[in-house]
Amino acid sequence: MEFLLGIIQSLGHVVVTQIRGVGKLTLFAWRLLRSLTAGLSRPFLVVQQIHFIGIHSLLIITVSGLFVGFVLGLQGYYTLVRYGSEQALGVLVALSLMRELGPVVTALLFAGRAGTSLTAEIGLMRAGEQLAAMEMMGVDPIRRIVVPRFWGTIVSMPILAAIFSAIGIVGAWIVGVQLIGCDNGAFWSQMQDGVDVYSDVFNGMIKSFVFGVAVGLIALFQGYNSRPTPEGVSRATTRTVVISSLLVLGLDFMMTAFMFSTI
DSSP states (O other): OHHHHHHHHHHHHHHHHHHHHHHHHHHHHHHHHHTHHHHTTOHHHHHHHHIIIIIHHHHHHHHHHHHHHHHHHHHHHHHHGGGTOGGGHHHHHHHIIIIIIHHHHHHHHHIIIIIHHHHHHHHHHHHTTHHHHHHHTTOOHIIIIIHHHHHHHHHHHHHHHHHHHHHHHHHHHIIIIIIIOOOHHHHHHHHHHHOOIIIIIIHHHHHHHHHHHHHHHHHHHHHHTSOSSHHHHHHHHHHHHHHHHHHHHHHHHHHHHHHSOOO
C-alpha cells in the first residue's frame, strides 16, 4: 500500500511540476510579446544578435545542406530510375527540401547551435547576478537582453532555412546531373513546373518562421529561468535541445497536416 501511494505521489509531483513549468513559460512569453515593439527602439542590438545567431550558424547550415542534397540526389535517383522517372529528380529534391527537410533540419541544427548558445549566455548572466543587478537598477532584462535575441532568432531562422534548401538543391544537381548524368534541362524544368511558390515555398517559409519562434522562446526561457549554478546552466542547455527538437517535430506534423492536406 505504501509503495502504491509512493508511486501516486511521484506521478502527482511530476504532473504539478510540468503544469507549473507551462505556467512559467506562458507568463514569460506574455512578457516577451509585450516588449517586442519596445525592443526595436535599439535596432543596433537586434542587428548584432542577427549577426551573432545567423552568421555564426551559417557554416553548419551550408555544409549540412550540401551533404543532405548529395544524399537526396543519390537516393532519389536510385528510387526514380526503377520506374523510369529519373527526369523528375529535380522536383523530388526541391519539394523534399522546401516542404520538409529544409525547415526541419535547419531548426534542429539551429537548436543545437544557436539555441544552446543563447541558453548558456543568459544562464551565465543569471549565475553571475547580472540580471538581478539590471533589475535593481530599474532596467528590464526582458527588454534589454531577451527581446533582441528573440528578434535575432525569428529573423535568422527563415533566411537560414532558405539557404539550406538552396544549397541542398545545388548539391543534388551536382550528384544527379554532373556525376550520374541526368539531363540538366529536365532537372530544372521539372522543378519549375512542379514547385508552386505559394503552396511549397511560402508554406516552407511559414514553417521556418514558426520553428524560429519556438526554438527562440524555449532557449531564452530555459536560460532566463535556469538555476544560478554551473550545473543548472548545463542542464538548461540540455533541456533546450531536447524540448526544442521534440517541439519542432510535433509542430512540423501539425503544420504539414494543415498545409498539405488534400481532404
